Amino acid sequence: MVALARPRGPRFALGVLAGATATAAGVALLVVAAWLIATAAASLPLTALSVAIVATRALGVSRGVARYLERVVTHDAALRTLSDVRARVYERLAWTEPVHRFRAGDLVTRLVSDTDATQDLLVRGLTPPLAALVTGAGVVAVSTALLVPGGLLLAAGLLLGGVAVPLAAAAAGRAPGRRRTAGRAALSTALVDTMHGAPDLVAYGAMPAAIARVEAADAELTRVERRDAGLLGLGAGASALLAGLTLWGTLLCGVAAVQDGTLAPVPLAVLVLTALAAFEIVAPLPGAAARLGSVRAAGARLFDVLDTPPALNPGPAAPPPAGDGLRIRGLRVRYGPGEPWALNGVDLDVPPGRRVAVVGPSGSGKSTLAAVLFRFRDPDAGTVHLDGADVTAVPADTVRARITGMPQDPHLFASTVRENLRLARPDAADADLRSVLARVGLDPDLLDTEVGPRGARLSGGMRRRLALARALLVPPTGDAGPLLVLDEPTTHLDPDTRAAVLDDLLAATAGRSMILITHDLEALDRMDEVVVLVDGQVSRRGTPAELRDLPGWFRNGLSAGPQGRPATISPGGPER
Numbered sequence: 410m411v412a413l414a415r416p417r418g419p420r421f422a423l424g425v426l427a428g429a430t431a432t433a434a435g436v437a438l439l440v441v442a443a444w445l446i447a448t449a450a451a452s453l454p455l456t457a458l459s460v461a462i463v464a465t466r467a468l469g470v471s472r473g474v475a476r477y478l479e480r481v482v483t484h485d486a487a488l489r490t491l492s493d494v495r496a497r498v499y500e501r502l503a504w505t506e507p508v509h510r511f512r513a514g515d516l517v518t519r520l521v522s523d524t525d526a527t528q529d530l531l532v533r534g535l536t537p538p539l540a541a542l543v544t545g546a547g548v549v550a551v552s553t554a555l556l557v558p559g560g561l562l563l564a565a566g567l568l569l570g571g572v573a574v575p576l577a578a579a580a581a582g583r584a585p586g587r588r589r590t591a592g593r594a595a596l597s598t599a600l601v602d603t604m605h606g607a608p609d610l611v612a613y614g615a616m617p618a619a620i621a622r623v624e625a626a627d628a629e630l631t632r633v634e635r636r637d638a639g640l641l642g643l644g645a646g647a648s649a650l651l652a653g654l655t656l657w658g659t660l661l662c663g664v665a666a667v668q669d670g671t672l673a674p675v676p677l678a679v680l681v682l683t684a685l686a687a688f689e690i691v692a693p694l695p696g697a698a699a700r701l702g703s704v705r706a707a708g709a710r711l712f713d714v715l716d717t718p719p720a721l722n723p724g725p726a727a728p729p730p731a732g733d734g735l736r737i738r739g740l741r742v743r744y745g746p747g748e749p750w751a752l753n754g755v756d757l758d759v760p761p762g763r764r765v766a767v768v769g770p771s772g773s774g775k776s777t778l779a780a781v782l783f784r785f786r787d788p789d790a791g792t793v794h795l796d797g798a799d800v801t802a803v804p805a806d807t808v809r810a811r812i813t814g815m816p817q818d819p820h821l822f823a824s825t826v827r828e829n830l831r832l833a834r835p836d837a838a839d840a841d842l843r844s845v846l847a848r849v850g851l852d853p854d855l856l857d858t859e860v861g862p863r864g865a866r867l868s869g870g871m872r873r874r875l876a877l878a879r880a881l882l883v884p885p886t887g888d889a890g891p892l893l894v895l896d897e898p899t900t901h902l903d904p905d906t907r908a909a910v911l912d913d914l915l916a917a918t919a920g921r922s923m924i925l926i927t928h929d930l931e932a933l934d935r936m937d938e939v940v941v942l943v944d945g946q947v948s949r950r951g952t953p954a955e956l957r958d959l960p961g962w963f964r965n966g967l968s969a970g971p972q973g974r975p976a977t978i979s980p981g982g983p984e985r
């Protein structure tokens with residue numbers, strides 16, 4: 410984690426310097442004040458003390474200025490590091506795989522709290538110990554110069570308060586820190602799951618159990634936090650005890666030295682107040698050390714996201730040449746080593762302007778094909794060429810500009826219809842937005858309507874149509890436009906709406922290259938080709954009319970109708 414802050418090294422060094430200056434100024438202020446009071450007590454003329462008086466004022470001011478500078482510089486460096494870390498995490502998430510691997514609430518915690526822990530480490534765990542080291546050495550040197558046993562006593566006190574107590578606090582805080590980080594993740598996972606699934610939980614009467622889970626996670630976190638606070642209190646108490654013991658020890662040593670005549674009375678006051686001030690240097694360390702356990706646990710969770718192997722290779726920055734559409738050969742994909750092939754040797758051609766329907770039973774690999782085309786995953790074997798260029802060899806965003814559409818579960822953002830549409834084309838004029846809404850059968854006057862979280866204020870049909878409108882809005886890049894990949898655009902719609910949406914969709918996309926993944930077999934007459942996928946392999950391909958005459962899943966599905974369509978089919982059966 411510290412390595413992440415390396416680019417901000419000079420700023421952190423300046424922060425350490427400013428922190429050390431602030432602490433040194435605080436100690437020096439007390440030392441000079443002690444000398445001033447003790448010397449003034451000896452009734453010297455006040456003018457002889459003018460330098461010390463000015464020094465006291467200067468130290469008082471410079472202490473505040475240096476502390477301010479330290480806070481500004483270290484927080485600035487830490488926040489810049491944090492934004493670098495966040496950018497890396499978001500970039501990693503854009504490669505999609507962690508999104509599928511982690512639960513939503515857990516991922517939110519990793520993104521927010523665990524990333525924030527980096528700041529905790531840099532601001533509290535890095536700068537204060539280094540500043541303490543620099544100032545502590547200086548203070549011990551001054552004390553030793555005044556009285557060797559006093560200096561040694563102070564060194565021992567500072568080592569105990571600045572090293573032994575923080576080490577003990579770090580050891581004692583390791584397990585609670587881990588539990589605290591895990592507890593925070595458990596609470597937000599339970600909360601987000603409950604909020605997302607609230608309608609279903611209410612419908613099945615499972616809400617009280619879900620709330621009980623949230624309460625249990627909350628109670629566990631509170632318990633751990635309370636123990637954490639106790640630990641912090643113990644650390645602060647131990648520091649105060651050590652400070653008191655060192656002060657008394659120094660005083661006794663100093664008084665003995667004054668009686669022996671080896672130390673004058675004025676340096677005695679300086680020595681004792683130096684010891685008192687010196688513990689300001691190590692005071693923040695036990696608290697910071699006790700937090701190291703949770704910082705380490707948060708760092709491990711953060712690197713869990715950053716180290717998740719990507720499902721695709723981002724590719725170098727070079728645009729693909731314009732050309733002959735999509736050409737897939739021998740495509741094989743699986744979701745993990747040893748898992749069955751979701752796609753197992755698929756060939757598919759979609760020349761510009763051609764419309765291909767991909768159908769097949771549930772789990773046959775249709776959405777996996779869409780995921781490869783949207784560049785959410787890379788092929789494990791085989792090739793996908795778009796206009797002559799291998800899609801894995803060009804940046805994912807370049808491919809997504811030429812292959813666009815609607816994933817199986819499109820997301821609507823809690824904003825207006827206009828803003829949801831502009832996601833696809835930020836510079837689209839209202840006239841374009843109205844026209845695309847009309848094309849998918851939505852009222853063009855809806856532009857300013859708030860759709861609610863995940864489009865909750867729209868009907869299911871309207872949500873689907875809005876997502877379709879967004880897919881259709883992507884600017885065309887050639888005559889046939891970008892290849893449109895629509896993954897079940899009519900799912901969740903009632904049969905009448907489904908037919909109407911498909912009709913509107915096919916009319917609105919006339920002349921455009923398209924892959925339509927669907928379970929609506931009746932409406933495919935306007936498609937140029939139908940490809941039937943079964944168990945990740947192409948079992949039949951042809952025009953809708955040809956397939957209607959061939960035995961197999963397509964003909965069975967058509968005769969069974971929308972309600973009776975077979976969900977699965979045996980892999981080796983004669984009806985493939």
Ligand SMILES: Nc1ncnc2c1ncn2[C@@H]1O[C@H](COP(=O)(O)OP(=O)(O)OP(=O)(O)O)[C@@H](O)[C@H]1O
Pocket residue numbers: 509744751769770771772773774775776777778
């Ligand atoms: N994220 C994932 N992790 C692991 N396996 C997955 C994942 N997504 C899909 N699969 C598996 O890959 C296979 C193909 O799934 P896919 O979603 O592509 O099928 P589909 O034809 O789109 O199904 P449906 O018509 O039900 O949407 C299935 O066996 C499925 O269990």
